[in-house]
Amino acid sequence: MKILITGGAGFIGGNFVHYMLKEHKEYDIVCVDALTYAGNLETLKPVMDNLKFKFIKADITDRREIYKIFEVENPDIVVNFAAESHVDRSIEDSEIFLRTNVMGTQVLLDACKKYGTRRYHQVSTDEVYGDLPLGRIDLFFTEETPIHTSSPYSASKASADLLVQAYHRTHKLPVTISRCSNNYGPYHFPEKLIPLMISNVLNRKPLPVYGKGENVRDWLYVEDHCRAIDLIIHSGKVGEVYNIGGHNERTNLEVVKTIIKELDASEDLITYVTDRAGHDLRYAIDPTKIYQELGWLPTTDFEEGIKRTITWYLNNKKWWEHIINGEYQTYYEKMYKDR
Ligand code: NAD
Numbered sequence: 001m002k003i004l005i006t007g008g009a010g011f012i013g014g015n016f017v018h019y020m021l022k023e024h025k026e027y028d029i030v031c032v033d034a035l036t037y038a039g040n041l042e043t044l045k046p047v048m049d050n051l052k053f054k055f056i057k058a059d060i061t062d063r064r065e066i067y068k069i070f071e072v073e074n075p076d077i078v079v080n081f082a083a084e085s086h087v088d089r090s091i092e093d094s095e096i097f098l099r100t101n102v103m104g105t106q107v108l109l110d111a112c113k114k115y116g117t118r119r120y121h122q123v124s125t126d127e128v129y130g131d132l133p134l135g136r137i138d139l140f141f142t143e144e145t146p147i148h149t150s151s152p153y154s155a156s157k158a159s160a161d162l163l164v165q166a167y168h169r170t171h172k173l174p175v176t177i178s179r180c181s182n183n184y185g186p187y188h189f190p191e192k193l194i195p196l197m198i199s200n201v202l203n204r205k206p207l208p209v210y211g212k213g214e215n216v217r218d219w220l221y222v223e224d225h226c227r228a229i230d231l232i233i234h235s236g237k238v239g240e241v242y243n244i245g246g247h248n249e250r251t252n253l254e255v256v257k258t259i260i261k262e263l264d265a266s267e268d269l270i271t272y273v274t275d276r277a278g279h280d281l282r283y284a285i286d287p288t289k290i291y292q293e294l295g296w297l298p299t300t301d302f303e304e305g306i307k308r309t310i311t312w313y314l315n316n317k318k319w320w321e322h323i324i325n326g327e328y329q330t331y332y333e334k335m336y337k338d339r
């Protein structure tokens, strides 16, 4: 069995590479990644010498290059993580989001069609459903919730989902889609809420909370997401969408205060800054379908997962210090200076 994983030098893709090499020692894993600002070969360093692993630097929008890779590798399954993934960046400039997330997906779908790939899995997001109101804890996203996007990022992800479903209906391509809630854990790029807050606390920098910090996210430890995708690509029904999430809803302020407490810092570091434009209020996943069909349940709750994550950041300072001391500084300055 050969699995081609795109975006494997990023946060979730990298965790998935490690997970699959550990759980399926007999599988060949090929990682295709363009190494954008979010891709980091340091994440894959522990597996670079593994004979069952191969890394190929390539852009999923490069049709010729991608076809060449499929010709040579002939993967059984493709799992597409490659994407521009940060909402704030999509608000600044959405062009690359459309190119990578939509056109890149199209190239991969065409490659799977041309080379007869047995399964294409699209890693999507709960953000395609838009948001839920605050204070309506009876409401959740199900697979039947209409697509209703808020940011250019989520619009690009929803477009890709529609394309995947069109290739299934029209070309009978064997596809599955998963829509997961917010992940956290090791190798998370420090522009996102949890790693940003951990690294800022450790550097005694202000903690920029958007608006009043009341927005709610449904946090899932990244390894639980990896296990869900593993189950879907092996046992999920072709043509189906699976929501992934584990009822770990927290307001942003609760998350930030938990990190402060775990690191024994002061809440004085919290700084309320201008809200994100179009800021989604609440995400909450109903995971009934994946539980009933595939028996998936999350195994790590937020209290346990956040401790493990903080410990990882404390033990792997070189990994994230290297990032925040590089060109990321320019991004940080631009996004937060006058906010
Ligand atoms: P990330 O930004 O950490 O990583 C993205 C990876 O894709 C990077 O390694 C980057 O180099 C690579 N990439 C970008 N453009 C590429 C291109 N044109 N060709 C090849 N590689 C390219 O993202 P992430 O947080 O790991 O998210 C992975 C996927 O999961 C995305 O599709 C995202 O939409 C989805 N998702 C993320 C979350 C989350 O909480 N982070 C939750 C649900 C779904």
Ligand code: DAU
Pocket (backbone or CB within 6 Å): 085, 086, 087, 088, 124, 125, 126, 127, 180, 181, 182, 183, 191, 192, 193, 194, 196, 208, 209, 210, 211, 213, 215, 216, 217, 252, 276, 283
């Ligand atoms: O729900 C899944 C999505 O989760 C994925 O599809 C995206 O790829 C991923 O980036 C994530 O999107 P969010 O926008 O929810 O994640 P982010 O970490 O950027 O923000 C989480 C919340 O924290 C959000 O309400 C905005 C807020 N926030 C974020 C940052 C970076 C702050 O208050 N301050 C900050 O500095």
